[in-house]
Amino acid sequence: MSILVANGLTHWFGPEVALEAVDLTIDSGEHMAVLGENGAGKTTLLRILATAARPTSGRLEIMGLDALRERRRLRQRIGYLAHAPGLYPALSATENLEFFCTLQGVSRTRVAETLGLVGLDAVARRPAGLLSRGMQQRLAIGRAILHDPKLLVLDEPDASLGSDGAELLAAVMKERTVVLATHDHALANRLCQRTLTLRHGRSVGTATRLHIVK
Amino acid sequence: MTNSFAVAIAVARKDLRAEWRTRELVPALAQFVILALVIANFGFQIDARNAPSIAPGVLWLALVFAGLVAFGRAFAAEREQASLEALLMTPASPVAIFAGKALAATLLLVGCEAVLLPALALFFGTPLTVQVVAAVLLATIGMAALGCLFAAMVARVRARELLLPLLTLPLWIPFIVAGGQAVQVAMGSGSGSYDQAMALLVDFDILFLVLTSLAARFVLDE
Numbered sequence A: 001m002s003i004l005v006a007n008g009l010t011h012w013f014g015p016e017v018a019l020e021a022v023d024l025t026i027d028s029g030e031h032m033a034v035l036g037e038n039g040a041g042k043t044t045l046l047r048i049l050a051t052a053a054r055p056t057s058g059r060l061e062i063m064g065l066d067a068l069r070e071r072r073r074l075r076q077r078i079g080y081l082a083h084a085p086g087l088y089p090a091l092s093a094t095e096n097l098e099f100f101c102t103l104q105g106v107s108r109t110r111v112a113e114t115l116g117l118v119g120l121d122a123v124a125r126r127p128a129g130l131l132s133r134g135m136q137q138r139l140a141i142g143r144a145i146l147h148d149p150k151l152l153v154l155d156e157p158d159a160s161l162g163s164d165g166a167e168l169l170a171a172v173m174k175e176r177t178v179v180l181a182t183h184d185h186a187l188a189n190r191l192c193q194r195t196l197t198l199r200h201g202r203s204v205g206t207a208t209r210l211h212i213v214k
Numbered sequence B: 001m002t003n004s005f006a007v008a009i010a011v012a013r014k015d016l017r018a019e020w021r022t023r024e025l026v027p028a029l030a031q032f033v034i035l036a037l038v039i040a041n042f043g044f045q046i047d048a049r050n051a052p053s054i055a056p057g058v059l060w061l062a063l064v065f066a067g068l069v070a071f072g073r074a075f076a077a078e079r080e081q082a083s084l085e086a087l088l089m090t091p092a093s094p095v096a097i098f099a100g101k102a103l104a105a106t107l108l109l110v111g112c113e114a115v116l117l118p119a120l121a122l123f124f125g126t127p128l129t130v131q132v133v134a135a136v137l138l139a140t141i142g143m144a145a146l147g148c149l150f151a152a153m154v155a156r157v158r159a160r161e162l163l164l165p166l167l168t169l170p171l172w173i174p175f176i177v178a179g180g181q182a183v184q185v186a187m188g189s190g191s192g193s194y195d196q197a198m199a200l201l202v203d204f205d206i207l208f209l210v211l212t213s214l215a216a217r218f219v220l221d222e
Helices: A043-048 A071-074 A093-104 A109-117 A131-147 A165-173 A185-190 A209-213 B003-021 B026-043 B050-079 B085-087 B094-124 B132-156 B160-186 B194-220
Strands: A002-013 A016-027 A032-033 A059-064 A078-082 A151-155 A178-179 A194-197 A202-208
Touching: A002 A043, A002 A178, A016 A043, A016 A059, A016 A178, A032 A043, A032 A185, A043 A151, A043 A178, A043 A209, A071 A078, A078 A185, A078 B003, A093 A131, A093 B003, A109 A131, A109 A178, A131 A165, A131 B003, A151 A165, A151 A194, A165 A178, A165 A185, A185 B085, A209 B160, B003 B026, B003 B094, B026 B094, B050 B085, B050 B094, B094 B132, B094 B194, B132 B160, B132 B194, B160 B194
Parallel strands: A032 A178, A032 A194, A078 A151, A151 A178
Antiparallel strands: A002 A016, A002 A059, A194 A202
């Protein structure tokens, strides 16, 4: 069953086309990687799929809802990791997540569990600004899954993660539908069943795991 | 679904906690208003006769420029930390988020006023009465709502430091006119009615609070 259906997604930044007529269907529980060079349109596509941006034209349906009209309802079910961690440096890791618990309308009991999952329980009281870049990325991933979303949209989640980054991502992606953008083909092959490759904003094809290996 | 009141309080508390730990804004604002008073004190020939007519003008000038900095920072910090998108990607109401940001910025400006008003009384020898404090606080509410709305509007554009005063100052004029009159009367130099000026401030507060809460939704949405 499809959880996400996109038809003709197009996005313009002034006179520049960032995304051109991208069609996409993702099934429930499927993990899809979006590949492409810098400027290929990966982040634009992910921002649209996460409802952070509106496409200039095209249709997007997520979990049976019109994603352009029902953005607030969908945001309860979508977790989004943006390119920048976007944390509050003066607040501790725990305080960052507690704050987002209130905004997401979920219980603060999720905080300890989430910090444990992303491996940050030892630095829970440390200000986010004093965490290493990799730890900040882990905290941002934790924030994206805080409300237990069904659909997870991850923009280069492997950035700055250590050697165990792939294991962490596999753990947070478990039992969720995931769209992730990455430059790392090996990671895409390890974590995703399918890839979508973008070039100059256009889809140049999808591949299953078997084809990625080849 | 999220509780809008809880969201607004959480956003305000988060901003105040961050300010308490970093002490970025309030000490700088307090220093600014003291310097403004020192400059005005040396720039004008202040004596017991002209102090009540000069002091209200100096008060509002210092307050307006301190307010521009305080409200400008409300959203600039979110932009610099790239956290605004994370904030808006939650199902929380944009109006509640805006209200929380405005509440925190207002409290920070009130903190600055707590330095400004006694310092004004000290430098100019003007009375620090409940009437003066009430007029300043009433004007701060409406000014904060407008200041934060425009700060949110310009947060994602270039030349925001230039745009914020250009957009905000013209709409602050009603508060400065009514607030100025109230403070002048309270300091014994004005000729109008204090009650009328305060009633006007309440009207402006209600009008701009309603307008900004209606507009906040569209400003914060992409």
